[in-house]
Every structure is written in structure tokens, then in C-alpha cells.
Amino acid sequence: MGHGGDDDNLFRAFMHSLYSTIDAPVTWFREKVVEPNQKKYPWYHQTFRRVPTIDQCYTDDAVCDFEANAQFKRDKLVDSEILSILRQRYEDCMLYESPDHLSMCKPLLDKYKDAEEAWFIKYGDLGAYSDARKAYMKQKHRMIWERRHGHLSEQTKEQ
Missing domain, CATH: 1.20.5 (Single alpha-helices involved in coiled-coils or other helix-helix interfaces)
Incomplete structure (x- = not known):
């Protein structure tokens, strides 16, 4: 060679x-x-272990109550951030797809509206000082109302 x-x-x-x-x-x-x-995380952010929810705590267990409230606040922050990301995606789509944005961005708008409704069902009308117990009571009252009157979505379809 x-x-x-x-x-x-x-x-x-x-x-x-x-x-x-x-x-x-x-x-x-x-x-x-x-x-x-x-530290071995499968995600880029820290994950917290799930703690017992407020309905699993005894009424005199202050530590369980505190942990449930902390978890509730973390969950609210995550859900709010997800809603913000969905809204941003829809707004970006509207800017990018204009003038056909009404038809092209409809799936993103539908997904955002569904997430917004779910967020409001869980956290809406709780006020600035909401905690896990208030959210649990709100959920309980909603379930009682739906048991007596049917789902709210069925009520609006009839009218």
C-alpha cells in the first residue's frame, strides 16, 4: 500500500x-x-412525593393538614402554568396562522377552553386565601348539587 x-x-x-x-x-x-x-430525577425539575390529601387527614393532625395544603398550592401553581402555556400556544397560533386563524387554531382553542373550565371547577371562587379544605368542601358541595340536579353541562344543553 x-x-x-x-x-x-x-x-x-x-x-x-x-x-x-x-x-x-x-x-x-x-x-x-x-x-x-x-439526584436521579426523570424530569428537569424536582418532584415531590404525593402526600395524603385533606380528606385522608384526621381533623387534629396539623402536620398532615400542612402537607396537604402545601401539595394543594403546588398543584395549583402547576395547573395555572399549564393553563398559561395552552393560552400562549393559542395566541402564537393566532399570530402565525392569521388570517385563517379561526379555523386553523380551533383545536388549540378547544383544548384551552376545556382546561380553563377544569381549572375554574377546581380553583375558581375560592379567593386569595384558598386552601385544601376549602377546595375539598367546594368539590363536596358540587357533587351534592350534581346528585340532586344532574350535571351542569346537561342543564345548559336543555336551555
Whole structure:
């Protein structure tokens, strides 16, 4: 084959050894120090363990009550952020698809309206100082009302 192939192999061998010299300590540090000390989350944000909900707490259990309220507030923040993202997607679609936005963005609008309705059913009319117990009572009253009168969506269809 000649000297051309040998030079090529020598050059490749030199570059490989140079790469290994630089890469080996970095790889070792990552595998032996960084990865064993990392917290293993399947997501980019921290996930909290689910705690008993307010209906599972005893009335005199202050710690359970506090944990249920903290979880309720976290859930409300997450649900509000999801609603905000859906609204932003719809607004972006309207800007991008104009003048056909009424037909092109209808699925996004429907998804946003459904999420907005679900958010209001869960958190609406609770006030600024809402907590898990108030939300639970609201859900209980809604279920009692629906048992007596039927679902609200069926009531609006009849009218």
C-alpha cells in the first residue's frame, strides 16, 4: 500500500492518543464523581412525593393538614402554568396562522377552553386565601348539587 496509508494510521493514532489524554480524566470524573452524586430525577425539575390529601387527614393532625395544603398550592401553581402555556400556544397560533386563524387554531382553542373550565371547577371562587379544605368542601358541595340536579353541562344543553 505504501507510506501514505502508514502516515494516515500514524496520524490517526496520534490524534486518538491526544483525544484520550484529554477525554479520559473528564470521563473518569463524570462517571466516578458527578453521576453517583446526582439526584436521579426523570424530569428537569424536582418532584415531590404525593402526600395524603385533606380528606385522608384526621381533623387534629396539623402536620398532615400542612402537607396537604402545601401539595394543594403546588398543584395549583402547576395547573395555572399549564393553563398559561395552552393560552400562549393559542395566541402564537393566532399570530402565525392569521388570517385563517379561526379555523386553523380551533383545536388549540378547544383544548384551552376545556382546561380553563377544569381549572375554574377546581380553583375558581375560592379567593386569595384558598386552601385544601376549602377546595375539598367546594368539590363536596358540587357533587351534592350534581346528585340532586344532574350535571351542569346537561342543564345548559336543555336551555
